[in-house]
Amino acid sequence: MNADEFRRRGKEMVDYVADYLEGIEARQVYPDVEPGYLRPLIPPTAPQEPDTFEDIINDVEKIIMPGVTHWHSPYFFAYFPTASSYPAMLADMLCGAIGCIGFSWAASPACTELETVMMDWLGRMLQLPEAFLAGEAGEGGGVIQGSASEATLVALLAARTKVTRRLQTASPGLTQAAVMEKLVAYASDQAPGSTWGWGGGRVCVWRLQGDYDEGLKSGLLLALQVVATLGTTSCCSFDNLLEVGPVCHKEGVWLHVDAAYAGSAFICPEFRHLLDGVEFADSFNFNPHKWLLVNFDCSAMWVKKRTDLTGAFKLDPVYLKHSHQDSGLITDYRHWQLPLGRRFRSLKMWFVFRLYGVTGLQAYIRKHVQLSHEFEFLVRQDPRFEICAEVTLGLVCFRLKGPNSRNEALLERINSARKIHLVPCHLRDQFVLRFAICSRTVESAHVRLAWEHIRGLAAELLGAEKE
Amino acid sequence: MNADEFRRRGKEMVDYVADYLEGIEARQVYPDVEPGYLRPLIPPTAPQEPDTFEDIINDVEKIIMPGVTHWHSPYFFAYFPTASSYPAMLADMLCGAIGCIGFSWAASPACTELETVMMDWLGRMLQLPEAFLAGEAGEGGGVIQGSASEATLVALLAARTKVTRRLQTASPGLTQAAVMEKLVAYASDQAPGSTWGWGGGRVCVWRLQGDYDEGLKSGLLLALQVVATLGTTSCCSFDNLLEVGPVCHKEGVWLHVDAAYAGSAFICPEFRHLLDGVEFADSFNFNPHKWLLVNFDCSAMWVKKRTDLTGAFKLDPVYLKHSHQDSGLITDYRHWQLPLGRRFRSLKMWFVFRLYGVTGLQAYIRKHVQLSHEFEFLVRQDPRFEICAEVTLGLVCFRLKGPNSRNEALLERINSARKIHLVPCHLRDQFVLRFAICSRTVESAHVRLAWEHIRGLAAELLGAEKE
Structure with a gap:
């Protein structure tokens, strides 16, 4: 690939990246694939002669995306956030070129x-x-x-x-x-x-x-x-x-x-x-x-x-x-x-700090903390649930009152439904659900939707328990 | 920065990257700056309010580039190569987006x-x-x-x-x-x-x-x-x-x-x-x-x-x-x-292996090995020089016959002239110059030019020794 083709393909890739991130909300946050899904979709050896760029980009949607856990989806509340911003991506392009x-x-x-x-x-x-x-x-x-x-x-x-x-x-x-x-x-x-x-x-x-x-x-x-x-x-x-x-x-x-x-x-x-x-x-x-x-x-x-x-x-x-x-x-x-x-990783810091400014970065942190308190507030309204640790920053630890098995079952239902993604933790021998504010684009509406979804699954679960 | 601005700035960055790599030969391979050059050019703290993207891109040329050692210049023969290819850069963009x-x-x-x-x-x-x-x-x-x-x-x-x-x-x-x-x-x-x-x-x-x-x-x-x-x-x-x-x-x-x-x-x-x-x-x-x-x-x-x-x-x-x-x-x-x-680093492998094919990758290795043998051949023609280790792949170890001080002086002249960049090694107590084929774009013409340059500096040095 020469510089001219890179100019063309690079611009296509910029659009692919922007399309992916703009449309990420519509993708299922956690994939359906089973272990070993990918190997049969790919030849056992590298090609002798070059493939075309179109082949590869088509395979990204066909082979890669179905197996991606979308960490930047506003319905991803698992682990802790991993950063993603456009200024950092621009800096990474420059970092790769200087190399x-x-x-x-x-x-x-x-x-x-x-x-x-x-x-x-x-x-x-x-x-x-x-x-x-x-x-x-x-x-x-x-x-x-x-x-x-x-x-x-x-x-x-x-x-x-x-x-x-x-x-x-x-x-x-x-x-x-x-x-x-x-x-x-x-x-x-x-x-x-x-x-x-x-x-x-x-x-x-x-x-x-x-x-x-x-x-x-x-x-x-x-x-x-x-x-x-x-x-x-x-x-x-x-x-x-x-x-x-x-x-x-x-x-x-x-x-x-x-x-x-x-x-x-x-x-x-x-x-x-x-x-x-x-x-x-x-x-x-x-x-x-x-x-x-x-x-x-x-x-x-x-x-x-x-x-x-x-x-x-x-x-x-x-x-x-x-x-x-x-x-x-x-x-x-x-x-x-x-x-x-x-x-040359400091380029990412330079781009991000300058393009957000300290004020912009502070606003970003505050928004996440505010969203976690909003979720905490919603949980506290529902007497079936309890908050398990002080909410200081962007993480809410919560559970259904009652045995661990009930909460394991709730998490299983949440992650099987594939609408949002959470992971658990153990606190003082209790099985606890972690709701971490993660995505750069998560808004109050996503948090409220996630909570309604969790409440619905909890109601189903508690109903099934009574039968 | 929203998706629309990223589409625009990302495409500008693609062109910047292509311009940089297409024009790298014209840049001085090793910078003139002295330690501490950068701090006075940058404010002591991050800006409170955002800078513009134009500010940053202007600063890249003004502040960063003068301090860059251009590893991908065809006149860079130091250390060992570090890889750079357009397919890998495209994959890195995708890797950053999936994040x-x-x-x-x-x-x-x-x-x-x-x-x-x-x-x-x-x-x-x-x-x-x-x-x-x-x-x-x-x-x-x-x-x-x-x-x-x-x-x-x-x-x-x-x-x-x-x-x-x-x-x-x-x-x-x-x-x-x-x-x-x-x-x-x-x-x-x-x-x-x-x-x-x-x-x-x-x-x-x-x-x-x-x-x-x-x-x-x-x-x-x-x-x-x-x-x-x-x-x-x-x-x-x-x-x-x-x-x-x-x-x-x-x-x-x-x-x-x-x-x-x-x-x-x-x-x-x-x-x-x-x-x-x-x-x-x-x-x-x-x-x-x-x-x-x-x-x-x-x-x-x-x-x-x-x-x-x-x-x-x-x-x-x-x-x-x-x-x-x-x-x-x-x-x-x-x-x-x-x-x-x-x-998600395997994306880089996938893009590179598919867009070069095994044949393309082999051709790339062979070209570098051939260029090192070409340099070895040139050195061997000149009775003032000696080859210090068997040339197997892309590295040629050579020196001027005579004392270490002579070779230290030669390396000093080479790196001070800033036309090419080399680093030394010690082999059996001898101070030896390493000529490593590094750049993706290095050609026979660059190798021959580098050799003529080294010969010229050696002649100056040996002339000065006689005075």
């Missing part, structure tokens, strides 16, 4: 420098303490990671390197394995799966300061890190940073704050108090690719001391050296992350 | 199933042993990772989990830390940085089978994994799988084969022999996002036993459960990787 791999400053200075400045912009929108910003001469700064999981892992490895060096300096004979055996990381029991997923490490639950002290006092263990979660996946609950932060600070334990979903809300002054205590943290992370209109992937991570990251990951083969790297002025982001390669 | 997060089958069946089938297509193009393919009922299969680093780490963690379980089954009292202390992974001394970067582990160099045996025989150590590299970053050398493979197989040591750059060439029958011995491997990885026209990121990884990965990473909070997951028919790719989230 630089920004592992070092020299590999594309604009890619590195725009990222540093955009992370400062975003940090200021959140009123992050100045210590987290790069500025002209700061010791901290921000980096775009691919996911909150990667940010948590990066923070954990940085903390481990720091603790190991400190202990080995104090006791030069100490082996790395002997250090490793003592280390323990702490997280809330509602922390997302990403926090728990790192094989080979030990992660303990803290609920009370008591537990935390006990682990330390046993002497067999050494606190490596505390991961505090702001806005858990199950019910959007918040760890109390003002409680755990000072303890970490006093004990010299690395505090990582993960606000993957909730972080976007902190750009609104009325939600900023939820971030109070972040001043005690060593690292902080949230995902603009969830709720801040920057398409996946864009996970924003800040650290107070960038040398904590570069100390853990520094990697300097000669083919990556460049003349400026020891100047102290530049950032080589490969030392801040696990992969070597990285795309 | 699903494919962590489970249910989160978007098409996203998961197309990936499995595309990885089978690609595996067959490479004539991978059937054991690596998913097929209808295979135990193996492929997954798209973000980078070769992630694939290496995933393989390492899977191997560690497997070894630990085996040892703990044999000796139930054995602690994880006691196992960890014994484990050692092996890699070639020319393995890429990604292999060496994992803090907390021990990676030893193997050169000879002797070293490898010695490590095992000491009894203090236990071989965890061997990472063999096909096509190293420095000089594109190849570990001998037929030598190391049978040893690993006999000893039950996990063999991971990393062919990040070279792997794409194996779609050509004449280069397939370089992959011989992969039948002994447990996992294999290469990056279509380097040399197979699939824009970053798309790192293809296969395993023979998918349960080795899912055993290490399985993570099942209730909000990610779905009705099909225990059917044995489906794949939840979140168990195959580190992050939870993932984009």
